[in-house]
């Protein structure tokens with residue numbers, strides 16, 4: 059059964075990487091999609107391939123009017139908005155916090171944080187009359203722990219997790235669910251530089267740092283986004299779904315799963331034996 063039959067979804071940053079995989083998955087599951095991105099050529103080619111249930115809208119997510127226009131286009135062609143994916147992103151400001159200038163900070167926050175706020179705001183306004191809808195925003199493992207990304211990126215992605223909880227509190231009463239997905243390193247154009255712009259090398263690099271030893275591909279994340287868009291998660295809101303091969307649970311296997319386990323085998327028991335001995 060197609061999970062998104064009759065759904066109408068806007069995907070920001072849908073021309074590339076995780077957004078592209080999500081747009082493909084939405085159409086494959088029977089839904090319609092508006093790809094809202096800066097990349098006209100790439101977005102145009104993708105909608106030509108996806109057919110009549112896909113449209114492209116040139117969108118700069120830092121511009122509130124562009125986000126409104128993308129949602130309007132989706133509703134005009136495909137009916138009431140049922141899904142919004144706030145996915146557009148960049149790495150943004152990098153380097154020491156002591157050298158990060160405020161212009162780079164503002165630009166990064168405008169795309170990774172302010173745009174998510176705007177996407178939730180206008181999707182909620184469009185969904186309110188129907189009393190249903192699902193909004194999914196892209197956080198990151200950098201939005202859950204420190205040390206997984208540059209400073210401003212980390213701050214913005216923690217903000218995505220925060221607004222997801224906060225908006226979910228208000229919008230649940232309107233039947234609108236708000237969730238986030240937090241990927242670990244994923245093979246997309248954004249991470250190309252890790253493998254000298256060669257996707258195979260990037261995949262190898264990411265696989266080496268993955269607890270599961272395999273590279274995360276855009277489809278791995280798109281499946282999580284689809285899950286949250288669909289009625290399979292009708293009882294989930296305010297949640298951040300971490301998809302990171304367990305990285306943020308602790309990257310190294312702890313001693314109780316390794317050879318040192320023997321050292322711990324009787325530790326608790328010895329303790330309780332000595333307590334028993336002392337009390338008898």
Ligand SMILES: NC(=O)c1ccc[n+]([C@@H]2O[C@H](COP(=O)([O-])OP(=O)(O)OC[C@H]3O[C@@H](n4cnc5c(N)ncnc54)[C@H](O)[C@@H]3O)[C@@H](O)[C@H]2O)c1
Nearest residue numbers: 071074075076096118119146147196198243244246247248
């Ligand atoms: N790739 C990863 O390792 C990874 C990990 C965690 C989270 N993420 C997040 O996933 C999301 C998608 O990233 P990706 O890896 O697919 O990257 P990507 O570079 O493949 O795609 C990002 C898309 O966003 C678009 N975009 C950038 N600025 C825009 C703007 N101002 N207006 C409209 N569109 C804009 C780009 O044109 C591009 O198509 C981002 O939010 C990113 O932070 C990625």
